[in-house]
Amino acid sequence: MERDPIFLPFQLKNFRLKNRLGVAPMTRMSSPGDSIPRQDVLEFLVRRARNGAALVYTEAIVTDYESAQGYPGQARLVTQSQIEAWRPVVKAIREAGAVSVMQMFHCGRVAWPEINPARRVIAPSPLAPRDLNPLTGKPYPVPDEMSRFDIEHVILGFVETARGAVAAGFDGVEIHAAHGYLISQFLSSYSNLRTDIFGGTVNNRFRLLHEIIQAVAPVIPDERLLTVRISDWGVVDMNVSLFGTQTEYQEVISLLSREPIDAVSVSTYDYQNKAFNTDKNMAQITRGATSLPIFICGKIYDRSTTEDALQDADVALSAKSMLLNPKWVEEVRQGKVLPLYTSEEANIAYTSLTQIPHSHNWQGTLVLADCYFTRHGNNLQDLQKKF
Numbered sequence: 001m002e003r004d005p006i007f008l009p010f011q012l013k014n015f016r017l018k019n020r021l022g023v024a025p026m027t028r029m030s031s032p033g034d035s036i037p038r039q040d041v042l043e044f045l046v047r048r049a050r051n052g053a054a055l056v057y058t059e060a061i062v063t064d065y066e067s068a069q070g071y072p073g074q075a076r077l078v079t080q081s082q083i084e085a086w087r088p089v090v091k092a093i094r095e096a097g098a099v100s101v102m103q104m105f106h107c108g109r110v111a112w113p114e115i116n117p118a119r120r121v122i123a124p125s126p127l128a129p130r131d132l133n134p135l136t137g138k139p140y141p142v143p144d145e146m147s148r149f150d151i152e153h154v155i156l157g158f159v160e161t162a163r164g165a166v167a168a169g170f171d172g173v174e175i176h177a178a179h180g181y182l183i184s185q186f187l188s189s190y191s192n193l194r195t196d197i198f199g200g201t202v203n204n205r206f207r208l209l210h211e212i213i214q215a216v217a218p219v220i221p222d223e224r225l226l227t228v229r230i231s232d233w234g235v236v237d238m239n240v241s242l243f244g245t246q247t248e249y250q251e252v253i254s255l256l257s258r259e260p261i262d263a264v265s266v267s268t269y270d271y272q273n274k275a276f277n278t279d280k281n282m283a284q285i286t287r288g289a290t291s292l293p294i295f296i297c298g299k300i301y302d303r304s305t306t307e308d309a310l311q312d313a314d315v316a317l318s319a320k321s322m323l324l325n326p327k328w329v330e331e332v333r334q335g336k337v338l339p340l341y342t343s344e345e346a347n348i349a350y351t352s353l354t355q356i357p358h359s360h361n362w363q364g365t366l367v368l369a370d371c372y373f374t375r376h377g378n379n380l381q382d383l384q385k386k387f
C-alpha cells in the first residue's frame with residue numbers, strides 16, 4: 001500500500017487521482033492561425049500525464065471572439081476543428097491514467113485590442129491597469145465599462161467553450177477567476193467601481209462569477225468536474241492584494257462553496273507566504289472557509305515544498321517545474337535536489353512566437369523568445385525535443 005503522502009490517491013468526485021501532483025494551467029501562445037495549439041504543445045500535456053502527473057490542466061482557453069483574448073496566439077475550443085484537435089489529446093491523457101481539465105478565461109482589461117478579432121477591451125469599470133503591458137511596453141487601453149449585454153455575451157462565451165470541452169471529452173472544466181483577469185476584476189474593489197448589482201458589496205462583485213458558474217454547470221455532465229481558480233494577486237499591478245482582507249477573501253470562498261463546483265484551485269506567488277497580515281498561508285485561509293477540495297500552486301518545486309504544501313491542500317499543482325523538468329514527478333518521488341525555476345526560464349513556453357510574422361506588432365513577445373534562444377544557443381527543433 002502507498003505510504004508516501006504525495007503519492008496517495010485522492011478521490012475527486014468520481015475521479016480517483018493517482019497522486020497529489022498536477023500540471024498547472026500554462027498559456028503557450030502557440031496558436032496564431034487556427035486557435036489550435038501547436039502539436040508539440042498538445043503532446044507536452046500527454047507526456048506529462050505519461051510521466052506521472054495525476055491531473056493535467058490546459059492553457060487558458062479564450063472564451064469568445066470579441067474581447068476575451070489577452071495574449072497573441074491563444075487557443076479556443078468552439079469550432080469543430082478545434083474540438084477535433086483536442087480529442088486525441090484528452091484520450092491519451094486518460095489512457096495515461098490522468099484526469100484532464102480545460103481552463104477557460106476572459107482577460108478583461110488585461111488586453112491589447114490589436115489581438116482581438118473585434119478589437120474591443122471591456123472590464124467592470126473604465127479603469128486601465130497602472131502597469132504598462134510588459135509585452136508591448138505600452139499602456140493598456142482604458143476599457144469600456146461592460147453593459148448588461150456585454151455581461152450576457154461574456155457568459156455565453158464561457159458556456160460555448162465549456163460545451164467545446166465536453167465535446168472534446170475533457171474530464172472537467174475550470175473557470176479562471178484568478179490573476180486579475182475579467183472575473184477577478186469583478187471580484188476585486190481595486191478594479192470594480194460599479195454601482196449596479198455587479199459592484200459594491202462582496203455579493204454583488206461575486207455575481208458575475210455566480211452567473212457564469214450557474215450557466216456553465218448545466219452543460220457539464222454530472223460525472224465530470226467543474227473547478228474555479230482564484231488568487232489574491234494579478235499579473236498586472238502585481239503588488240496589490242485583490243481582496244485586501246482575510247474577511248473579504250473568506251466571504252468570497254464561502255460564496256464559492258455554495259456553488260456547484262468540485263474544487264477551488266488557489267494560485268499564489270509562493271505557497272508559503274503568509275497572507276493578509278496573518279500568520280497563515282493562502283491554503284490555510286482558504287481551508288478556514290470551505291470544505292471543498294483545495295489545489296495549491298506557487299513555488300512548489302521539490303519533495304520538501306510539495307509535502308509542506310500538501311499539509312494544507314489536497315493537490316499540489318506546478319507550472320514551471322512541470323514545464324522545464326519532464327521527470328519532475330519521478331524526481332519528487334526520489335527526493336532529488338531540484339531547482340526553483342525563474343519566470344525567465346519559463347519563457348521557453350512561448351518559443352513558437354518566433355514563427356509568427358513580424359507584421360503583427362508582437363515584437364515584445366518575440367524578444368522574450370529570442371532572448372531565450374540567444375542565451376541558450378538553442379533552436380526550436382532542439383527545444384521541442386528536449387521538453
Ligand SMILES: Cc1cc2nc3c(=O)[nH]c(=O)nc-3n(C[C@H](O)[C@H](O)[C@H](O)COP(=O)(O)O)c2cc1C
Nearest residue numbers: 024025026027059060267298299318319320346349
Ligand atoms: C508559461 C506560463 C504560463 C502560464 N499560464 C497560465 C494560464 O494560462 N492560466 C493560469 O491560471 N495560470 C497560468 N500561469 C500561472 C501558473 O499556473 C502558476 O500559477 C504559476 O506559474 C506559479 O506556479 P509555479 O511556481 O509552479 O510556476 C502560467 C505560468 C507560466 C510559467
